Amino acid sequence: MFDNLILNTDSYKASHYLQYPPGASAMYSYIESRGGRFDRTVFFGLQSILQDYLSKPITAGMIAEARELFAAHGEPFNEAGWQHILDVHQGRLPLRIRAVAEGSVVPTHQCLVTVESTDPAAFWLVSYLEPVLLRLWYTTTVATVSWHAKQIIRRYLQATSDDPAGQLPFKLHDFGARGVSSTESSALGGLAHLVNFMGTDTVLSLVAARRYYDEPMAGFSIPAAEHSTVTSWGREHEFDAYRNMLQQFAKPGALLAVVSDSYDLFHAIEQGWGGELREQVVASGATLVVRPDSGDPVEIVRKSAEMLAEQFGVTLNSKGYKLLNHVRLIQGDGINLQAIEAILAGLQAKGFAADNIAFGMGGALLQQCNRDTQKFAMKCSAMQVNGSWRDVYKDPVTDHGKVSKKGRVALYRRNGAYVTTATPLPGDEDAMLTVFENGALCHRHTLAEVRARSEAR
Structure with missing residues (x-):
């Protein structure tokens, strides 16, 4: 055209x-x-x-x-x-x-x-x-924003993780496809993020990587729930929606992400993941990634980490920081560079390694720039x-x-x-x-x- x-x-x-x-x-x-x-x-x-x-x-x-x-x-x-x-x-x-x-x-x-x-x-x-x-x-500019986010995350991984280099490429995930102004922005902005990281849900960025930079597969993702796939079961069957996610995707060594704040995040963690579904999570051999999606990001991530630690236990790494057993967190709401810094600082203050958290960034990554x-x-x-x-x-x-x-x-x-x-x-x-x-x-x-x-x- x-x-x-x-x-x-x-x-x-x-x-x-x-x-x-x-x-x-x-x-x-x-x-x-x-x-x-x-x-x-x-x-x-x-x-x-x-x-x-x-x-x-x-x-x-x-x-x-x-x-x-x-x-x-x-x-x-x-x-x-x-x-x-x-x-x-x-x-x-x-x-x-x-x-x-x-x-x-x-x-x-x-x-x-x-x-x-x-x-x-x-x-x-x-x-x-x-x-x-x-x-x-x-x-x-998108590559620059993403690169500076990487330096923040790198710093906290180096301070708290036993495997900073292995963890870093998947710590910031592109959630921005729906938040940009055009198809081309989705493809090219998403590709600019992949200069620094390897996690994305922006499929067009993979197409752009092949077309312009000869990269057969530039990024990766995992099965993940959205609110509609949880709420379509009805509030009284919320845990059945979670159980279905485990049945469909929780295989040994696999990762799956489940948004868990459709109704009551803390109830979902305590009574669902850490209660009714705990043994299924542990027995699956998979890593469950719990996604809080509302509230103050710093406070919600901190509290979620502490609750998951109570339900699943932790292991201390060589630097003395806590690693959640069987579960991780991803925060995708309200994420920008300032929030990433504050969340990681809050977790470190509570003794949690940066390994426990990944971030999803949408509009602030691909659209909030000019x-x-x-x-x-x-x-x-x-x-x-x-x-x-x-x-x-x-x-x-x-x-x-x-x-x-x-x-x-x-x-x-x-x-x-x-x-x-x-x-x-x-x-x-x-x-x-x-x-x-x-x-x-x-x-x-x-x-x-x-x-x-x-x-x-």
Whole structure:
């Protein structure tokens, strides 16, 4: 439906080809995070944009559709420029795009992507494609939120668990498919989370991982109840619903999750799981994951852990922290980074290892972010006019936080640290790859490579 790249832009971009200086023949722009909520970003998602949008040649039909739409819309249309791309380049975009390797953890205020023209007659194309290219803010921001959650959980596992590395990949589960604004957000946002973790209920993220990053199976899940599968039995048969879950899914070594607050969470734990159904849970050889789903998350998780400890007992690990026998908890309501920290701190204070809890995160993971969360921007930094390069930048007197970079900047490694400069020093290492050139994707990351970079930090 939206496969015409010429229309994948802002209205005012259509008139910009008439606004550049006479003699302009080349343009150079960059993308960065200008700060924001986090001091580091996990760069991710450009590859999907390049594959789906920029790698498809422009056609005569696209040009005709754009000509008609912009005429009715009241904007000029650079038909000659697009026809040049079709005639001279067979519709392929005369651009060079370089970027830091996906999965890289980069401090803010550093260049992440550069975009430059390769045909003097189509220099204007660089800025025209800003809207589609800058949408990488979404996947990068989701990957960044997920990555910072991982650092919090890692810290508590390292303090309280005997197996931090083995536990960590499944400690934050993506519950966000229903909470996003579009199918594409579900797929790409869910995939961005899988850069850091391996637990998800967002099926489209698995499809995206196969399509864009050559990963046969990027994430995993377990059988889990929802309120309708419990309440459909009726309140008087609540424990029968739980018993059915055990009969269907509780096999030796298996995990199953059951939401347990449809009526009275504490009754369900004490009289159901820890009472009437206790022996069935223990005999099954499975691990039951109890899901509280309402109330204050910190208080509810703490109290649930203490009640389950009374009913099922605990084992002390080598660090002296308690592990619940036969059962675990997952909290999926009201979860954000602050709640994760508070819940884990509360459990640790009561002597429970972080192994006992996993988290499900939905809207706060995939939807509660925008371009300003990390202040993403794409800016022109250099232009060639009459054969000479000139610096291009902005520096608003009313907001010096928006000052932009000058020159043909790029990202380098200098003594192990990232630095953005247009004049590298001897010994600086180029930290960017050419990922797209003249219509072709020329470097392809796998999800395994992306994950390894994000973990290396």
